[in-house]
Amino acid sequence: MQFKQIVGQAAIKQRLVNSINENRVSHAQLFLGPEGSGSLALAVAYAQYLCCLDKHDNDSCGECSSCRKYQKLMHPDLHFSYPFFAKHKDDTAVTFIEQWRDAFLANPYLGLDNWRGYLDAENKQANINIAECHQIIKKLSLKPFESDYKVLILWLPEYLDKEGNALLKIIEEPQPNTLFLLVAQNQDQILNTILSRTQLIKIPPVAYEEIKQHLIEEHHQTENAAAEIAYLCNGSLNEALFMLQQGSKSYxxxxxxxxxxxxxxxxxxxxxxxxxxxxxxxxxxxxxxxxxxxxxxxxxxxxxxxxxxxxxxxxxxxxxxxxxxxxxxxxxxxxxxxxxxxxxxxxxxxxxxxxxxxxxxxxxxxxxxxxxxxxxxxxxx
The missing domain is CATH 1.20.272 (Zinc Finger, Delta Prime; domain 3)
Structure with a gap:
């Protein structure tokens, strides 16, 4: 995922690029934005830029060996954690990594409902269990394998219950060149003990004009249809894409x-x-x-x-x-x-x-x- 593939958010992109170019990379960061704002996509693009072997001024090259692996979410130093619907107590995010890759590559703006559609959720509640917390600690205790940085992106830390306190030490005192990126939608639902140990980056909803132009240029919508969808989705590109799938209607x-x-x-x-x-x-x-x-x-x-x-x-x-x-x-x-x-x-x-x-x-x-x-x-x- 490159920054140029993300709709809007120019100021946030520039801030992220500057933090790397000026060597001000905080080891634990919280990307906080509403669903569909692109916060998850920004976290992946940020990690890709950090590990790119031929950085451009404002984006990763997209062609080096590191970028090619990042674009498939298969880099050995890139790890993901996310809520899932455990069938067994020992299930972790790795159990569902293939479904996760499919879901993100199909829609980098996905929400929990999109993710649920890739899993056999039945009536289970999504959460990040203690087995996954132990797996995170294990992953981040190792040195980077191929890149200068080892990166873990934790999507929706709101689903960490009290078990999340097991991560406090690894967040506060990580191994050198370890980057911990949390991507959240609701600050009030995150454990305060975790929140206090991260640098906050607020991601606003995508601007109306940017969604409208994206729908016209990339999805070949008429100006009126694009305007109505951009108007209804309230800054959520995920919602805009969902409305496209439902068929454009003038209400x-x-x-x-x-x-x-x-x-x-x-x-x-x-x-x-x-x-x-x-x-x-x-x-x-x-x-x-x-x-x-x-x-x-x-x-x-x-x-x-x-x-x-x-x-x-x-x-x-x-x-x-x-x-x-x-x-x-x-x-x-x-x-x-x-x-x-x-x-x-x-x-x-x-x-x-x-x-x-x-x-x-x-x-x-x-x-x-x-x-x-x-x-x-x-x-x-």
Missing amino acids: HPLFVQWLRLCFGNKGIEVVGFVDQLSKMGRENQKNFIRYGISFLRECGLLLAGAGELVRLPAAELETAQKMAAILHLQSISAITAELEKAHYHVERNANPKIMFLDVSLQIVGFLKLKPTPQGDQYISR
Whole structure:
């Protein structure tokens, strides 16, 4: 994995390159970023650059023997640890290394759900067990075999339970030229004893424009399709790629039609529309709701006089401006809250027909009765 293969994150890439070129490589680092931000890919690219035999100014060469092995995740001094679904108490990450290579090479932005799909997870809980901790200690106690550095990348240290304390000594006092890279999504779930021994590198979500350009250039999407996916994925390239696999759909006409039916309080037509939504399939329903939340947020920005922050294609912007004439900030806030609850219920397999009908009735009330906030509740006036 080379830095140039990672979408966006130019400032982070430069910081990582500078730390190596200026000989400021901390032996224990924590790459902290949301799913789909590229934090795992950045950790692998960083390790590859560190071990490259013919470094360029801002990236590894991609051609030397070290780079070729890194690109296949088969370098003898590169090790991985990650959550897995153990079938036996002695299982470690090495047991699943072939599946891990396949998963990462297919999608360097993968999340735990992607990883689960490569394993026979059944109903097991993912974790990093004590056997894996002992295996990490064993690996890092040895000198580098081929490179100047031995590197261990630990993905999702949140899944280290108290057994993770077994790693404290090796993290604090590693062998010379040993690099320990943790890649996490939730800082609050990491053992404090481990967190305090690492140098933190915060990875932001991928920028909207960078995702949009990537989808246009690498996945041959139209500008409108790329804009909508980039808009919905909230900075997660993993989510954007998943939405591509689901097939590009424009949720804008459908969502606006729903609001118009609710505003007109057209009961029979609303029921028919709800029946249509209930047959969309769970992932499309989630994306439809996410689009609605995002669209209403943009309408709210227009109402608040922050039109320069709105990120909508021209046609959708025109509709949002018209919708803003019949909406107000309180109703937007109330409808958004209902949609967020609906998204939660869709994820938990609620009956879609009942749920969408209930949300439709709530929207009718918010649009027609003009709710006024009272603490966390809304009342009509």
